[in-house]
Amino acid sequence: MIALSIAGFDPSGGAGILADVKTFHSLGIYPTAVITALTAQNVNRVAGVEPVNTTFVSKQIDMIMEGARIQHAKTGMLYSAEMVEMVARQVQKYQLKLVVDPVLVAGSGGVLSQEDLVEALRKHLLPVAEFTTPNVYEAEVLTGMEIVSEDDACEAATKLGKICPTVVTGGHLKGRDIFYKDSLHFIEGEIIKSTNTHGSGCTYSAAITAYRAQGMDLLESIRKASDYTKKAIKHGEYGTLNQMWQRCP
Numbered sequence: 001m002i003a004l005s006i007a008g009f010d011p012s013g014g015a016g017i018l019a020d021v022k023t024f025h026s027l028g029i030y031p032t033a034v035i036t037a038l039t040a041q042n043v044n045r046v047a048g049v050e051p052v053n054t055t056f057v058s059k060q061i062d063m064i065m066e067g068a069r070i071q072h073a074k075t076g077m078l079y080s081a082e083m084v085e086m087v088a089r090q091v092q093k094y095q096l097k098l099v100v101d102p103v104l105v106a107g108s109g110g111v112l113s114q115e116d117l118v119e120a121l122r123k124h125l126l127p128v129a130e131f132t133t134p135n136v137y138e139a140e141v142l143t144g145m146e147i148v149s150e151d152d153a154c155e156a157a158t159k160l161g162k163i164c165p166t167v168v169t170g171g172h173l174k175g176r177d178i179f180y181k182d183s184l185h186f187i188e189g190e191i192i193k194s195t196n197t198h199g200s201g202c203t204y205s206a207a208i209t210a211y212r213a214q215g216m217d218l219l220e221s222i223r224k225a226s227d228y229t230k231k232a233i234k235h236g237e238y239g240t241l242n243q244m245w246q247r248c249p
Contacts, residue, residue: 002030002068003213004096005206006061006087007076008037008049008103014240015199016076022243023206027228029213032068034060037079043198043239051079054086061090072213074099074205081120088124097212100125100132100164101205104141118142126163131218133205134160139168153178167222169204177226185219187226196236203241204229 005020013019017033024031036057040048064070073096078084091098102121118141126132136147139156147153153168160166161180170176170189177187207225208218216224235245 001028001213002032002070003209004032004034004061004064004070004073005076005209006034006036006057006073006078007101007202008039008079009035010039010041010199012042012198012240014043014238015202019199019202019241019243020074020076020206023203023228024210026244026246027207027210027214029210032064032070034064036083037077039077049079051083054080054082057083058086058090061087061094065094070094070096072097072099072209074101074209075125076101076202076205077103078117078121078125081116084117084120085124088128091125091128098125098129098131099205099209099212100129101201102132102134102138102142103201104138122163126160129164130212131165131167131208132160133167133169133201133208135169135201139166150174150176150178154180154184158184165218169201177222179219179222181218187223189226189230192230192233194233194236196233196238196240196242198240200229200233200241203232203243 008016010016021031037051140147143156143159145156157166157168157178157180165181167177167179175189175191179185204225207228208221211221211224232241232243232245235242
């Protein structure tokens, strides 16, 4: 089994491509990866972003798809509207089943996107995606709503779910993930008190992609990814998750 991540590179090893690769590998999925941007960051702050040329990113995708039969993919940091539009075209070209992690800022608060990214996500990428996984902040930006309660999160999930199936992750509310596809579903969870959370959104969306590549349906994939990510946080260190927790003695 094989899957693709299209995302940015985090040199701290906590988020982005490296988090996705570790997640895929730990769940028995062969990882392929396309880098959209280089970042200068650690688990505490982002000091800079250098996007990769969009044409070259497109060529990376073409070469991977030429050499492998891939059905399942995920996106992370795309940075610009131009990049989003190109990825959307490639998703359609190769009929990829795509999970979109709509990365706008790092967990440390650093901005990882240009201002026109949000509209491009709504207009071009979400309509061709199988699923999207915004946290509360990302859901606020994508919907223009203020989310201060679970009811607000339900409304946001429903609104985004009209574009593509959506889970608003619950780490900033009561710990429950709120999933909308035709109707609302609640994935029970808990708030974990930990400082090892850098890359949790990347890990969660990569785990959903991995479980989908294994043939699980969307709701089962979400539930298993939620449990996997929480355990990766509990076993984390260095300010980030331990995606390889299942392989630890």
